[in-house]
Amino acid sequence: MKQLHELTISEVHVGYLNKDFTCVDLVKHLLNRIKKYNPKLNVFLALNENVLKQAEAIDKEIAEKGIDRELLGIPMAIKDNFLTVGISTTASSNILKGFMPQYESSVTSKLLTAGAIFIGKTNMDSFAHGSSTETSDFGPTHNPWNPEKLPGGSSGGSAAAISAQFVTVALGSETAGSIRQPAAWCGVTGFKPTYGRAGRYGCIAMASSTDSPGPIARTVADTALIANVISGQDPFDATTSPTPVGDYPSFLNKKDLKGIKIGLVKEYLMTSMSDEVKKLILEAADKFKELGATVEEISLMNPKYAIGVYTVVQRSEVSSNLARFDGIRFGHTRDSFGEETKRRIMLGTYTLSSGYYDAYYKKAQAVRTKMIDQFAEIFKSYDAVIGAVSPGPALSIGATKNQPMFGEMEDVLVEQSSVSGLTSVGVPCGFVDDLPIGLQITCDQFQEAKALMIADCYQRHTDFNLFPDLDKTL
């Protein structure tokens, strides 16, 4: 029989209804697990002090009315860039140390309305500026598969919380890789919705034209359930789309992928990539064929250009967004910014400044148009494109030192889809050196249902969805 920390959303609900355990039992079990292993992993920055009281209220509700909310009593970890009333929110930055939010973010508000219970807030790269959690002002998170390795980032705490089985599901956010890359390095499932599918209100802004909240979970099916709750037009975020939201879970559990056409991106099997990673991606392509899909090699723009576009767009938007941290209305003074944050603000200030705007910012946004056009052309003939999430497995703690472009280089394979606003699912596709490798399945804007359907079918027909035994790895 599965232990409480191993359950998916539907398994937790079955347990509640069968009275196998209560929400209080589940929360206590997870808190014990966190107490035991978190000191070595540094996943949580803050725990919800009222969680047991909230669990008692949920048990009462279940006893009276059964389960009539989608996420009732589902324990979640929330990335620390989402404002949560009553739980401190810092974006892993000293400038917000001790900050208690004045309002609830749109997505966490929707999760609470659906009955979710928040266990705590997870570590991340400071202001999400990185792909390692190593830029956090509160120390890096360690990878549950091997604590000497990085968990990836910026949603590294949320991915590690799933891999370490501290919670049932977690919330992250992605600007370029920040959900898919840590999910890949920690060996879990991450889902990046289309830009504008879930509201950004109350999500501490990084790059407003690409920031996308999304779930990290044990299975594709669980990410679909969370996506159903957080998606939709948000009156508090004018950039959310009026496109109707599909009922994502209803698209899952397909027995095969007949009729699906998949593009295997040639440029994503980079020369710098290890043969082992390439082999896993080619094996995944074979698996898709076995499941009835057609797989053909396709060509995309050289990923090196995505680095340039992303760097300019991200730094410019960071420079503008972080101007609001003045220490007047909330937070501390600007001397509290860490080195990476200062570097990003300043490069953005430079690319936006008079005389350089056309050469950098406008040029990057024009190359961005070419990337979007190229994907539009590909999705006329293909349902999805696949490739590795990251060129290799998790790197060691300390790898970001003196690497001002670390994140951009590690995220080279996910940046094009991010700056084009596409939706993508990252799922485990094997192991190299006992560390997990992730596969990305990317679809056109607002094709969440299709991306989840393909990823779910792949996941149910492979055996890579594994979790480390923390007594052995730590």
Added chain:
Amino acid sequence: MHKVTILPEEVKKIAKLANLKLQPVEVNLFAEQFTQTVDIINQLNEVDTSAVAATYQITGLVNVTREDIVDTARVLPQTVALSGAKLTSNGFFVVPRIIDTEETESVI
């Protein structure tokens, strides 16, 4: 395109524009790192963009507006809005002086 070198003097100017104070060691470090980063960015000049327009909104939304009606759900009560501020006075934020200071001229 010719190589762009960012000098420590420029880094100091950018820091001022960005309202950041840097340590001397950071000035030199950032000058070197920005030069490397701009090298990578300048690879974009290899891509011909003469026939395309810049993209600023990727899902194609245009001019999203709402009715000009006060919605109290969007407004924080004054006490809540002020609750994170270190200095307040009579229900207002207290802000530092920005005119007639030594910094004024150089910032503008």
